[in-house]
């Protein structure tokens with residue numbers, strides 16, 4: 680393709696999400712929920728082919744953060760303390776806590792969508808280290824894209 684001769688497409692939208700990696704797919708999934716109710720248009724644009732772009736397309740063998748809040752494995756405070764220690768105190772507690780508060784439910788959602796997560800004989804997720812759980816596939820974002828599309 681000649682870089683001086685890109686086709687220009689005009690799209691009217693209320694919310695523009697740039698990039699199509701896990702962060703953008705998550706934002707689009709959440710936005711679609713609220714946008715549909717309020718009749719707003721959400722557009723996600725990636726510079727590459729959505730199904731193959733982004734870091735997750737390179738491979739994924741684990742989910743690097745899972746707290747296990749419902750089993751009492753860790754608390755939000757544990758994670759905030761861990762991050763603050765790791766970053767030598769330079770972290771916003773409220774932002775870190777917000778990630779910690781929501782991450783387990785995102786993992787449960789991926790499992791519901793069909794992401795195989797390793798389990799032990801008692802049916803608990805298999806940890807490698809304190810915060811990481813193991814998964815059996817690289818299909819994470821493909822599933823996310825499928826559900827975004829299914830939300831229109």
Ligand SMILES: Cc1cc2nc3c(=O)[nH]c(=O)nc-3n(C[C@H](O)[C@H](O)[C@H](O)COP(=O)(O)OP(=O)(O)OC[C@H]3O[C@@H](n4cnc5c(N)ncnc54)[C@H](O)[C@@H]3O)c2cc1C
Nearest residue numbers: 698699700701702725726732733734735737739740741743
């Ligand atoms: C080899 C590898 C293995 C990994 N393994 C694991 C793992 O096992 N467990 C784990 O939890 N994490 C893992 N990670 C980390 C994890 O994959 C990333 O942290 C995460 O996917 C980052 O998502 P993101 O949406 O922030 O960014 P990205 O996935 O990098 O997405 C950015 C997107 O933006 C698009 N883009 C860039 N510039 C523009 C532009 N100007 N206009 C439009 N679009 C643009 C790109 O095409 C891309 O699709 C791994 C990463 C790598 C590279």
